[in-house]
Amino acid sequence: MTMRPFTSTISITEARAIIAAGMPLIARRERVALSNASGRVVAADVVAAFDVPPFNRASMDGYAVKAEDTDGASRTAPRSLMLAGRIYTGDVPTVVVTNGTCVEIATGAPMPDGADAVVMVEETSLDGDRVAVCTPVHTRQNVGPRGADISTGQTVLQSGEVLNASRVGALAALGLADVEVWSRPSVAILSTGNEIADQGQPLAPGQIYDINRFTLSTVVNEHGGVAAPISTARDTLDALDQALDECLRHDLIVFSGGSSVGERDLILDVIKRRGTVLFHGIAVKPGKPTLFGHVEGTPVFGMPGYPTSCLSNAYILLVPALRRMARLPPTLPRTMRMPLSARVTSVPNRHQFYTVRVVEGQAVPAFKASGDITSMSRADGYIEIPADVTVVEAGTEVVVTLF
C-alpha cells in the first residue's frame, strides 16, 4: 500500500513566489494584422516615419482666413471677406488666401497657403461671394498643425505595451497593416485519469466526463495563452511519459488529476523522474494537491482533478503565471464590496477561495464541494478567506472578485 499523505503544504504566498521565479518570459515574436492585434503585447518600439497629420488642416468647418483680417470683428460689426474658393477633405488646395479674402474649408481639409486660422461657420454669414465674419480669431485658431498628433521620429508605441483599440488606431494612423508582438505561450492541457471520458462518447460505469480540459482551455485563452488540449491520458507511467513528450513541444504544461495522494497518482513520479518538483501541496481550499515543477526547462503545473479545485487554482495561480510568461500585466480584477449574506466558516490554516453569488447587493455563499462544477457555474465570483481566519460573520463587508 503506497498512499502518500501530504507531509507538508506551503502557503499561497510562497507558492506564488516560487511560480513567479520559475516562469520564463516568452521569447518568440510574430507579426499580426491590426485587425487581430488587440490584447497582444508589442514586441518592438514603433517609431513614426512621418507626421500625422501630414499637413496643417482645418479642425472646424468654416472659412480659412488670415487671422489679422478678423481683428475686432463682432456680430454688430462683422468683417466682410471675399469668398475665393472651397477646399474639401482630400483636396489639394490650389487657391491662396490673401488679405481680404477667405476660403470655405471642411474639417480635416488641408489649409490653403496664406491662411493661418479658421473661423467656425457658426460665426459667419454668407451673402453671394461675401462672407461676414462675426468674431475675431487668433493665429492657428481651429487649425490642426502638421505633426500635432504624431511627429516624425516619435515613439508611438513601446515594446511591452498591450494593444487596445486606441493603440491599434495609432498604428493605423501610421499606415501600418501589421505589428510585431510577442507570441502567445502555447499551453499543453492534459486531463489524466482512468475515469475521464471524452464528450460525445457514452459514459462507461465508473466514468465521468472531462471538465478540466474545457475550463483550463477557456482560462488560458482568455489570459494571453493558446490552449493546446492533449488527448486524455490513462493512469500508467508509460501513458503519462508519452503524454509528457507531446506536452514538451509547448511553452507551459498543465496537467489535471493525478497529483493527489492515491497510489495511482503518478504525475508526481513522472515529473520527479524527468524534472524537478518545486512544490507539492498548498495550504488553500479547495486545491491543496497542486504541484509545480520543471521538466527540461518547461514549467509544469499539476492541478487537482476536482473541477472546482482545478479552476480556482487556475484563477489564483495559473493566470498570474501565464500572464507573466505572456508579458501581460497582472489582471486588474473587477471587484465589488458588499455584505456577506450568511456566516461562512473556513478550515484553519488554509487560504480559502469561496464562491458567492451576487443577489440584491449581498454576497450569497455558493460553495458546495470541491468536486462540484456547479458551485462555480452558479456563482458570480469569489471571496478569499485568509489562512488565519476561520469564521466570517453574516453582514461582514467582503470583497467579491468577479469571474
Next chain:
Amino acid sequence: MTMRPFTSTISITEARAIIAAGMPLIARRERVALSNASGRVVAADVVAAFDVPPFNRASMDGYAVKAEDTDGASRTAPRSLMLAGRIYTGDVPTVVVTNGTCVEIATGAPMPDGADAVVMVEETSLDGDRVAVCTPVHTRQNVGPRGADISTGQTVLQSGEVLNASRVGALAALGLADVEVWSRPSVAILSTGNEIADQGQPLAPGQIYDINRFTLSTVVNEHGGVAAPISTARDTLDALDQALDECLRHDLIVFSGGSSVGERDLILDVIKRRGTVLFHGIAVKPGKPTLFGHVEGTPVFGMPGYPTSCLSNAYILLVPALRRMARLPPTLPRTMRMPLSARVTSVPNRHQFYTVRVVEGQAVPAFKASGDITSMSRADGYIEIPADVTVVEAGTEVVVTLF
C-alpha cells in the same frame, strides 16, 4: 453655400435612451463548440439528462467503510478492519464492504456496495491486511453522492446566461460538445471621406490613413459583435448609397466621417432619404456630430470622423447599444478612484469624456484634441465631466474608467 450648423443637440442621457429604444435584440441562434463558447450568450435552457456524478464516489483518498464500524475510534483506541480490496478511479467495484472490513479507495472512485463513508488515509495506519482507523466517521462522510453536483432534470444553464470557464465546465460535465447560443451581431463598419487612404498604399497629398475602421472593429469584436469592415466610401451620394446597400446585409451599421456640418457631409442626407434620423448632434465633447437612425429596420450610427471623437463615442454609446443587441449584460467597467493631478476645464453644457494617464496614483490629463489618436493611445482611461461642470480642480478625487 450649404454648410449646415447644428441647430440643436441632445444630452447624452437622451441619446442613450433613444439608442436603447432603437436597438432590436439579435434573433438568430447558432451552435458553437465548447472550446469557442466563452463569452457567448446561452440561447436555450440546458437541462441535465443524467446525474453528475453518475454514482456515489469517494471524495477523499482513504478507506470505504461502514460508518458504524468506526464508532468510538481514536488514536489511542483505533478500530481494526480487514482490507478487502482496492478501488481506483475508473474502476467498477466488485468487492462489497461488510462489517469488519474496508476497501482502499481513491478520490473520485465509485463507492463499493455496503460502504457508506470514507475514512481519510491520514486518519489510518496499515499493517499487512489490517487497517487501523483512528477516528470515527459518520454516514456519508467523505462521500460525494450521485447527483450531488447536477441532478437529472436540473436546469444547468438558463437562456440569457453568459458563458465563462465554469459554465463551459458545467456543459462539459453533461458530456455536451457544443451549445446553442445567440449569434453575434454582424456590424458593418464604413469609413467615409475622400481624404481617407487604406493602409499599405502611399498617401496622396491631402490624404490621411484610415483609423476608425480599426478602432471601431476592435471595440465591436470585444463587445459581442463581429466587425465587418466595408471598403472606404468616397463622399458622393451614389457611392454612399451603394455602400449602404452593402451595409444593410448586416445587423448594425456604423459609419464614421461625414456627419458633421460640411457641404459634403452626405451621410445625413442618405439616411434621411432612405430611413429615419432619430438624432443628430449630442452635447458631448468630443463627439458632438454623432447621429443615430434606422434604415429599413437596421440601426445606423453616424460617428464623427475624428478618431478620438469616434472612439470615445464608440465607448459611451456604441458599446452599450451593441451589447444590448447581442443580449450581453452591460459591461461592469473597471474603475479606480484617485486624485486629479492638474486642473481641467470643460466647455459648458457638454458632457466631456476626458482621457487620463494613471501615474503614481494620480490621474494625469492626457487629452490633446479630438483629432489626435495619441490622446487616447497614450491614456489609460478616462474621466467623465458632466455638462454642468466647467472646472475640475487639481487634487479632486475622480473616477477613472480604464480602457
